[in-house]
Amino acid sequence: MNTRSQESSQLQNVVRAIGWFSIALGVAEVLAPRATARTSGIEQRTGLVRSYGMRELVCGVGVLCARKPGGFLLARLCGDLLDLATVAVTRKPGGRTQRSRAMGAALGIAAIAAADAYATRACSRTGFQRRNALPAVTRDYTARTGFPRTPSEMRGAALSDFETPRDIAGPRELLPFSRQTDDAQTCRV
Known part of the structure; x- marks a missing residue:
């Protein structure tokens, strides 16, 4: 296997992993927003956490299903920056445990943001398209009437x-x- 094909295969795997991670995180945020907020060391704002979960689900499905997932990867990267800002602003006032949870969440989000940035840049640089994607076909139906024979028949x-x-x-x-x-x-x- 040549180098270009190997890089494309590695990028395909990274994109797929990011998509599945986004779906898993989105499901956790939608179904258990309090637990997710507690684990992240932020105030329990269930509506906000659920909306972030929906964003993760949409981006994850888009990354997995789109022919060109670069736009969804960029949306994930912007979401990661929003997540970092949320952890920084809505951190629970509390002791050492809350600070360490918030710091761990921030480091985790930063690592995910780095993976998203790599995948976004690689997809835009290489013009990445999903393997086995069907070519875009435009069909001309202007001559169709919907009848099996002519109107007079x-x-x-x-x-x-x-x-x-x-x-x-x-x-x-x-x-x-x-x-x-x-x-x-x-x-x-």
């Missing part, structure tokens, strides 16, 4: 084998527009 085709059910009654004036098999089936008003 289709005219009256539905009436060729249509039989009016016996239990349907309608006005006599509409009879010329339907198929009359015999006079006994005239509609009652």
Whole structure:
């Protein structure tokens, strides 16, 4: 395997790992916001943590599914900077344990931000596209009508084998527009 292919394979693995990590973190933040806030050493703002979780889920799915995941990786990087600011601003006042949790969360976020920055830069530099991605196909449907035959051939085709059910009654004036098999089936008003 040549060097370029090997680099692309490594970048593919990093991008996939970032996507799955983002989904896992998003699920944790959405389903257990209090525990996530406590682990991070920040105040328990469940609405804020849940909204960050939704952001992580959207970015994770985008990173895994997009043909060109660079935009979603950049959104993750911006989210990491927002997470760092949140940890710095909403740190719980407290003892040594709270400070160490907040510091550990900040270091973890910084490490993830570094991985996101590497992947974002590598994707933009190489024009990275997901392997096995289908090529963008533009189809021209302007000549399609939706009918299997021309309109003149289709005219009256539905009436060729249509039989009016016996239990349907309608006005006599509409009879010329339907198929009359015999006079006994005239509609009652």
